[in-house]
Amino acid sequence: MEAILYICHGSRIKKACDEAISFVKKCMEQNPVPIQEYCFLELSDPTIEEAYERCVKRGATKITVLPVLLLTAVHAKEDIPNELDRIRKGFPEVEMVYGRPIGVHHHMIDILMERLQETREELNGESMVLLIGRGSSDPDVKRDLSQIAQLLKEKAGLNRVDTCYLTAVDPDLEQGLQAAKQSPYKKVFIIPYLLFTGILMNTIHKTLKSDYADDDKEFILCNYLGYHPLIGDVLQERFTELSGGNGRVFHRA
Numbered sequence: 001m002e003a004i005l006y007i008c009h010g011s012r013i014k015k016a017c018d019e020a021i022s023f024v025k026k027c028m029e030q031n032p033v034p035i036q037e038y039c040f041l042e043l044s045d046p047t048i049e050e051a052y053e054r055c056v057k058r059g060a061t062k063i064t065v066l067p068v069l070l071l072t073a074v075h076a077k078e079d080i081p082n083e084l085d086r087i088r089k090g091f092p093e094v095e096m097v098y099g100r101p102i103g104v105h106h107h108m109i110d111i112l113m114e115r116l117q118e119t120r121e122e123l124n125g126e127s128m129v130l131l132i133g134r135g136s137s138d139p140d141v142k143r144d145l146s147q148i149a150q151l152l153k154e155k156a157g158l159n160r161v162d163t164c165y166l167t168a169v170d171p172d173l174e175q176g177l178q179a180a181k182q183s184p185y186k187k188v189f190i191i192p193y194l195l196f197t198g199i200l201m202n203t204i205h206k207t208l209k210s211d212y213a214d215d216d217k218e219f220i221l222c223n224y225l226g227y228h229p230l231i232g233d234v235l236q237e238r239f240t241e242l243s244g245g246n247g248r249v250f251h252r253a
Contacts (some may be wrong), residue, residue, distance in 0.1 A: 001034055001035060001058075001059045001060055001061055001062075002033050002034065002035065002060070002061075002062050002064065003033065003034075003035035003036065003037070003055040003058070003060035003062065003063045003064065004028075004031065004033050004035070004036045004037075004063075004064050004065075004066060004239065005036075005037050005038075005039065005048075005051055005052060005055055005063055005064070005065045005066070006024045006027065006036070006037070006038045006039070006066050006068055006235075007038075007039055007040070007041055007048060007065060007066070007067050007068060007069075007080055008020040008021075008024065008038065008039070008040050008041070008044075008068045009040065009041055009042070009068070009069060009075070009195070009196075010040030010041050010042045010043040010044035011043055011044060011196060011198045011199075012043050012198070012199070013196075013197065013198040013199070015196075015197055015198075016196035016197055016198045017040070017044045019196050019197070019226070019227055020038075020040075020068070020195075020196060020227065021038060022227070023068075023227030023231075023232070024038040024068065025038075026229075026232060027232045027235055027236075030232065030236070031236070031239070033064075035055055035058045035059065035060050037051040037052075037054050037055050038051065039051030039052075041075060041079065041080060048080070048083050048084070048087065049083070049087050052084075052087050052088075052091075056091050056094055060094060061093070061094060061095065062094065062095040062096070062097070063094060063095070063096045063097075064096075064097050064099065064239060064242050064243075065080075065084060065096060065097065065098045065099060066099050066235055066238055066239060067080055067098075067099065067100075067101050068102075068195070068231075068235065069101040069102065070101065070102050070103075070108075070134075070193065070194075070195060070225070071101060071102070071103065071133070071134075071136075071140070071141050071144045071145065072100070072101050072103055072138070072140045072141070072144060073136035073138040073140065073141045074136060074137070074138050076100075076101045077138070077140075080098070081098060084096065084098060097242045099238040099239065099241060099242050100238055100241070102231060102234050102235070102238075103144060104144050104147050104148055104151075105234050105237075106151070107230040107231070107233060107234050108148060108225075108230075108231075108234075109148065109151045109152055109155050110230055111225055111228045111230055111231070112131075112148075112152050112191055112225075113152070113155060113156060114228075115191050115222040115223050115225070116129070116156065116189055116191070116222060118222065118223060119189065119220050119222055121187065121189070121220055123156060123157075123158065123189070124187075125159065126185055126186040126187055127158065127185060127186075127187040127188075127189060128158065128159070128160040128161065128162065128180060128183060128185040128187070128188055128189070129149075129152065129153075129156070129158060129160070129161040129162070129188075129189045129190075129191060130161075130162045130163075130164060130176050130177070130180050130188055130189070130190045130191070131145060131148070131149050131152070131161065131162070131163045131164075131191050131193050132163075132164055132165070132166060132173060132176065132190060132191065132192045132193060132194075132204060133145045133163060133164070133165045133166070133193045134165065134166055134167065134193070134194060134200065135165030135166050135167040135168040135169045135172075136165075136167075136168050136169065137168050137169060141165075141169070142163070142165075142169060145163050145193065146163055148193075149161040149162070149163050160183065160185065162176060162179060162180060163176070164176025164177070164179075166200050166203060166204075173203070173204065173207055174207070177207065177208075177211070177212060177219075180217070180219075181212070181217060185217070186217055186218060187217070187218045187220060188217055188218065188219045188220065189220050189222060190204070190208070190219060190220065190221045190222060191222045191224075191225075192204055192221075192222070192223075192224040192225070193224075193225060194224040194225060195224070195225055195226065195227060195231075196224070196226070196227070197224065201224060204221065205221070208221060
């Protein structure tokens, strides 16, 4: 029997975990696979091992693992696969395949456009956008977010879309905001490229309020991405890819 295991990042903030669980449950309702479980990589329960074991106890003979992560980085490339490889050795009779993160996808550009439109502020020749990513030492993160920024620039008809990061890599948040402040653009739309609220969102709020509230430019903070229904569509695509044999297969021991 087939199972799907959704792996979310996890957070110390209860609201962030509640948002993830609510989103995954909606994804489950739209998928006819009989066994579906969710878990968190870190900071929250259930753990990957607990959810994997639940799938097996419910009769799973094949588990399709979908990482609910925005970009391809160390979590997706190493942390989750290493944990899965450790766990699956205890269940050699169960086949497991592992899918891709959300990554660069046209639906993500649609969500960014929606976040800009929600502000009710006009996008014009005096506007620019600053995308704020979580950040990672993995170079693929910068590559992917830069590609997303370019796609947004083209779709929105903007002259400039910058990127910066909250951790691990430059330009950091302060550098990104300073570059926007020194630019000729009067309106700076700031979009946190984050799935959930929490400590990182609080950092953005505090930085803007303390250092940029009285500037001669208008800094407009948009909503973070959130668990948008279009992301559910992307996850369904990732599942379909795996059904076609395009995922990483963990062979039976």
